[in-house]
Amino acid sequence: MLQLAYAVPAPAALTSAAAVYRSLNDGPPDADGLANSRAFMVQRLQAAQQLHDELPSQLSQLGPWMASRAFTVGMEYQAYLQSRREGAPRRFFSNQSHALYFLKHAAPTKLVDGAWLYGLLARWDDPDFRPLIQTYLEELGDGVPEKNHVLLYKKLLAAHECDNWHELPDTYFEQGAIQLALAYDADRFLPEIIGYNLGYEQLPLHLLITAYELNELGIDPYYFTLHITVDNGSTGHAQKAVQALTQLLPRFGDSASVWQRVRDGYRLNDLGACTTSIISGFDLETELVDIMAAKAHTGANMHSDYCRLAGRSINEWLSDPQQIPQMLAALETAGWIQRGQPPENSRFWRLIQSERAEMFGVFSAYEQQVLRDWIVTPKRVPSFRARQRSLDTLGLHQTPRQGAPRGIVRHHAQDNSTSPLRQLEQQVATLGSKQAAVQLLQTLMTPAQHHRPLGLMATRMYRQLIN
Ligand SMILES: [Fe+2]
Numbered sequence: 372m373l374q375l376a377y378a379v380p381a382p383a384a385l386t387s388a389a390a391v392y393r394s395l396n397d398g399p400p401d402a403d404g405l406a407n408s409r410a411f412m413v414q415r416l417q418a419a420q421q422l423h424d425e426l427p428s429q430l431s432q433l434g435p436w437m438a439s440r441a442f443t444v445g446m447e448y449q450a451y452l453q454s455r456r457e458g459a460p461r462r463f464f465s466n467q468s469h470a471l472y473f474l475k476h477a478a479p480t481k482l483v484d485g486a487w488l489y490g491l492l493a494r495w496d497d498p499d500f501r502p503l504i505q506t507y508l509e510e511l512g513d514g515v516p517e518k519n520h521v522l523l524y525k526k527l528l529a530a531h532e533c534d535n536w537h538e539l540p541d542t543y544f545e546q547g548a549i550q551l552a553l554a555y556d557a558d559r560f561l562p563e564i565i566g567y568n569l570g571y572e573q574l575p576l577h578l579l580i581t582a583y584e585l586n587e588l589g590i591d592p593y594y595f596t597l598h599i600t601v602d603n604g605s606t607g608h609a610q611k612a613v614q615a616l617t618q619l620l621p622r623f624g625d626s627a628s629v630w631q632r633v634r635d636g637y638r639l640n641d642l643g644a645c646t647t648s649i650i651s652g653f654d655l656e657t658e659l660v661d662i663m664a665a666k667a668h669t670g671a672n673m674h675s676d677y678c679r680l681a682g683r684s685i686n687e688w689l690s691d692p693q694q695i696p697q698m699l700a701a702l703e704t705a706g707w708i709q710r711g712q713p714p715e716n717s718r719f720w721r722l723i724q725s726e727r728a729e730m731f732g733v734f735s736a737y738e739q740q741v742l743r744d745w746i747v748t749p750k751r752v753p754s755f756r757a758r759q760r761s762l763d764t765l766g767l768h769q770t771p772r773q774g775a776p777r778g779i780v781r782h783h784a785q786d787n788s789t790s791p792l793r794q795l796e797q798q799v800a801t802l803g804s805k806q807a808a809v810q811l812l813q814t815l816m817t818p819a820q821h822h823r824p825l826g827l828m829a830t831r832m833y834r835q836l837i838n
Pocket of ligand 1: 520598
């Protein structure tokens with residue numbers, strides 16, 4: 372029989388998701404941190420209880436329910452494709468900066484991908500937990516850097532210089548904070564984790580459309596196409612989620628109350644910002660104004676008084692970020708920006724992007740894309756070759772085609788007895804039991820660690836040991 376731990380009462384004051392996220396993003400919390408994240412989870416579960424869900428009332432209906440949803444999503448996607456063939460515009464992304472805005476705002480969630488399952492690694496010798504552990508290992512790419520979901524997303528953000536996400540509003544941290552809070556409190560929130568996983572791992576329509584439109588915009592969609600295959604309802608994570616629930620639910624005593632907690636966990640998926648709300652929250656001009664306002668602070672005293680616009684110095688314009696919309700309008704009026712034309716026709720653009728540009732390096736690739744799209748609006752999207760998908764090996768010379776590593780010791784470590792990888796191999800080799808080895812390895816497979824060289828290696832070793 373699985374022991375059930377019940378949640379503590381919610382504290383009166385609301386806990387910030389961003390604060391919880393930051394406190395858990397570096398690794399396991401101390402006692403105070405755990406109490407804080409637990410309080411956050413209790414609050415979020417209370418919020419989730421107010422929501423509606425479409426889960427069937429009977430466990431036995433779960434398989435047909437999932438199959439029916441997958442069928443509907445497939446039909447809706449075919450209808451979407453047909454509409455595109457008939458000339459309909461993109462449904463999600465109005466231009467490339469819209470898509471990059473989405474990548475940036477989804478970053479706090481995507482960079483802890485799979486975290487909610489971390490706490491189950493300790494149950495490696497219980498066959499009923501295997502579907503969930505396998506799902507976690509697959510999120511980690513089985514320790515292969517080119518397949519590790521967090522590394523893939525980091526690479527995607529870096530390619531477009533979208534990694535400036537740390538100061539986003541609280542709502543963008545909510546899903547990530549939930550996932551991290553579940554990661555480090557698995558014994559207390561086990562039914563909720565099973566329910567959360569069930570909701571997270573169903574293949575949604577928006578994932579299919581996102582992948583299609585990113586590709587269309589020349590942005591590598593691999594992170595998203597990968598999830599289309601791993602989440603499939605036949606053999607993928609969606610099916611494993613149902614299998615785990617079916618195996619584990621009878622092992623709790625009171626099935627009615629546990630089923631309710633599973634439902635609450637499922638509903639946690641609907642809190643905070645989600646794919647569709649991020650996409651609909653984009654406004655090109657607002658994003659440009661925000662970018663320029665953020666620059667204004669550092670640029671306010673960097674210009675000489677000879678730089679004047681509409682009778683005022685640039686330093687005066689930048690002294691108050693509230694004036695940015697008027698400043699953009701003044702740039703247009705003065706002819707520094709030629710809207711609706713190629714950006715190269717605009718003097719302001721040439722200050723940013725030209726040989727010996729005076730403001731070269733001031734705007735990131737993402738910020739330049741926003742400015743470019745704003746200048747040329749409405750624009751035709753240029754088609755250009757999708758970016759190469761391969762990742763650097765991060766010092767671990769392995770490719771997906773090479774498959775899972777065969778030997779724990781001989782295949783991984785650099786030939787250097789002082790390297791951390793080599794030391795880990797030696798340490799594991801000296802441990803007296805499989806249990807001790809697994810316990811050590813799982814400390815390196817936290818959401819904070821699993822995508823680093825040592826964590827990747829620990830994942831590969833864990834994978835071999837439990838098989
Ligand atoms: Fe993933």
